[in-house]
Amino acid sequence: MKTALIFNIQKFCVHDGPGIRTTLFFKGCPLHCLWCHNPESQAFAKQILWTQEKCTGCGLCARACPQQAVHVGRRGVTTDCEQCVLCEACIDACINNAREIAGTEYTVSQLLAEIEKDRPFYDQSRGGVTLSGGEVMSQIDFVAELAQACKNRGISVAVDTCGYAPFSSFEKIMDHVDLFLYDLKIMDTGLHLRYTGKDNAVILDNLQKLAQNNARINLRVPLIEGVNADDRNIRDMIDFVKTIHLEAVNLLPYHDIGKGKYAKLGMRYDEGQMLPPLEQRMNEIKTMFEKANFNVKIGG
Ligand code: SF4
Ligand code: SF4
Known part of the structure; x- marks a missing residue:
């Protein structure tokens, strides 16, 4: 029987898509972002x-x-x-x-049982389940089965993704997913490689292809002063997405609340150059996106 490795199941989430949601965090991610606040999400093993x-x-x-x-x-x-x-x-x-x-192994039926417990909250708030990580797309066959099972039961599904996966993986779930929460971090390929460990070509390509396939997309932009909150990155980002239909743009200021987990895992946290942008800078970036006619929110 297929299983997935899950490192957290969070109930009553209000920042991972519309309404009240149950968020499942899949373990394992191809990216290793310097600012990652869930370092236990990165490895594919317990x-x-x-x-x-x-x-x-x-x-x-x-x-x-x-x-x-x-x-x-x-x-x-x-x-x-x-x-x-x-x-x-x-x-x-x-x-x-x-x-x-x-990391705990779950079957699709075990996760459905967890999800079903919260159904009254989804019904009242137009919420649902959000599949997050780690990187959901890295366990695609399991995710496709789970997303389809949710859809069949009338439960709305959102997928939170860094976009780093073959597009054929997105094709496996597109019909069962109501909303993609799609991360866009850095437009410069070299800087993306430096700060996340991977180049961004496939991420940009998948975003365009998802939009061409009429997927509903919320763009999520983590903002870190000293890494990607500069005018050039924001301008390049807006330039890239200006022809794409986005339901919303969420600007997510950097925080270091996951810092303590690095020590628990025996990992080094390299915070030297990272700071949250000041409120004024967050508002400036919000205005830049708004001028390009996007519906923008600071926060999830
Ligand atoms: S470290 Fe703990 S989990 Fe690992 S083999 Fe020893 S007892 Fe088992
Ligand atoms: S040494 Fe520390 S981690 Fe090990 S059993 Fe004792 S309290 Fe727990």
């Missing part, structure tokens, strides 16, 4: 997180590990990922809940 503030250094996790993959030392608790077989014995052994796992 991962162990360790919270220093909850840990007493008791060593129960290390004793429970059948692989001798856990080391408790002066620098805290480290896990040898090469040795770890993700059996979760160390998580069960930790009475302080300092260890947790990111």
Whole structure:
């Protein structure tokens, strides 16, 4: 039976599409954006997180590990990922809940059961389910089955995507998806590669093709001072989308609330050059899009 790796199911979301929504976060992403606030979304496999503030250094996790993959030392608790077989014995052994796992396998029916619990809220608010990540399009066969099942039950589906996938993957879900929340980050190819790890050609191409296929699209633009909030990037972006029908443009100011998760995963957070744009700058960018006749909102 097909399964997908999900790292979070968030209920009562009001920023991931219209109405009240249940947002499913798929694990694994081909991009590694420098500002990513969900670093546990990037790897395609389950991962162990360790919270220093909850840990007493008791060593129960290390004793429970059948692989001798856990080391408790002066620098805290480290896990040898090469040795770890993700059996979760160390998580069960930790009475302080300092260890947790990111990523749970779900079948389509299990996710539908979760989604159905919130149906009254969708009906009242014209909401639905949002498939997010990570990158949804990276688990496309599962996503196509889930999106079709939702559609068959009359549940509205939105897909939040970075756009980095073959267009044939979009073709598999277009008929079942009511709204694409499509990220556009940086127009310069070299800078896109530098800050996300991938070039943007396929992302731009897919956006145009989705629009040509009459998909409903909300453009989502994360804005980071020092990375992509400059006039040139915004002008190039507007120039690119001006012939595309967009339902809305959402301008999303950078925040660092995911910073603590990098430490839990043993990852480095390189925040040196990143800042949220000032309110005045956000309003200037909003005006630039509005002058090009887009319906613009600051926030999701
Ligand atoms: S998940 Fe299992 S193998 Fe991995 S560190 Fe924990 S106890 Fe060891
Ligand atoms: S069992 Fe929990 S509290 Fe004890 S050392 Fe391991 S992570 Fe820390």
